[in-house]
Amino acid sequence: MSFPDGILADHQIEAAIANGMVRSDTPFAPLQVQPASIDLRLGTKAYRLRASFLPNGRTVEECLTDDIVMHTVDLSNGAVLETGCVYLVPLQEYVSLPEGVTATANPKSSTGRIDVFVRLIADGVSRFDGIPEGYDGPLYAEVSPRTYSVLARPGDRLLQMRFRSGEHTPTNSLDFSIHLEPLQDGLIGYRARRHARVLDLSKVGGHRIDDYWEPVFARNGRLILDPDEFYILASKEFVSIPVDRAAEMAPIAPDLGEFRAHYAGFFDPGFGCDGVSGRAVLEVRGRDVPFILEHGQPVGRLVFEPMSALPRAPYGTEGSNYQGQGLKLSKHFA
Secondary structure, rough: OOOOOOOOHHHHHHHHHHHHEEEOOOOOOOOOOOOEEEEEEOOOOOEEOOOOOOOOOOHHHHHOOOOEEEEEOOOOOOOEEOOOOOEEEEEEEEEEEOOOOEEEEEEOOOHHHOEEEEEEEOOOOOOOOOOOOOOOEEEEEEEEEEOEEEEEEEOOEEEEEEEEOOOOOOEEEEEEEOOOOOOOEEEEEEOOOOOOEEEEEOOOOOOOOHEEEEEEEEEOOOEEEEEEOEEEEEEEEEEOOOOOOOEEEEEHHHHHOOOOOOOOEOOOOOOOOOOEEEEEEEEEOOOOEEEEOOOOOEEEEEEEEEEOOOOOOOOOOOOOOOOOOOOOOOEEEE
């Protein structure tokens, strides 16, 4: 298959599925294809690992020896993935990328907002989250819950994948800043509670906010980030992604501060368009030392690149949890 240069749109991804570029042993699910990506689904088992790894020229299966695998978890009827542990989950999807087409993965917005650290691993590939042209094989998710233990089942969608035809050619970038003045009822954000109950990944709107989060209120436009604590905050700027562009929020640049400002990085074409203004919701984790954030301080960078074609259904036209968002937690919370 061949495509014009750029990020593949929904109807191009569907054509790729029909032609075997993306395949699965199980039927694809409704709304699995998004305006500029496809959701990837967990399989039926998870390997509890001693440590993360990269295959570096080997298949992933060759790496799964007794030296690294502690035990295998059956997800068939649901199983808890524990905080602070590292798991490897074979995904239901496989890819066969033609010449000139590469793929990139990122956590879904809902995954990042519950502080589950997820990365893609593929056979022989010596980096996370990237698949080179010509790759033909299985996909795996490394899953590490950071704050909440999660109940996972086959079919849960923690990762999304974009396909790029041609070279990575950004058209422009935009730095954005943090909003630390009252947004909703005096709130500027939420801080994750430690030692909360298990979070069920399949329960949309099925969890009480105050069981998992404590509110963070505005104090003179400042917030001190505690090391290794997790916050949900919002951008000062409203974000709009034209329908002929895709965007990715880059991890925080080292020169902007002692924290990471985002785990889930894809913004689809159509986000914040048609008069529905939306902010970027930021998943912020402090690093080694306490760090003061001030209202309007730069915290991240949005990188735009062209679409290969216009999506048939831009973001928000077929239902979305985050179109027009302000300060918004993940879809799991009522």
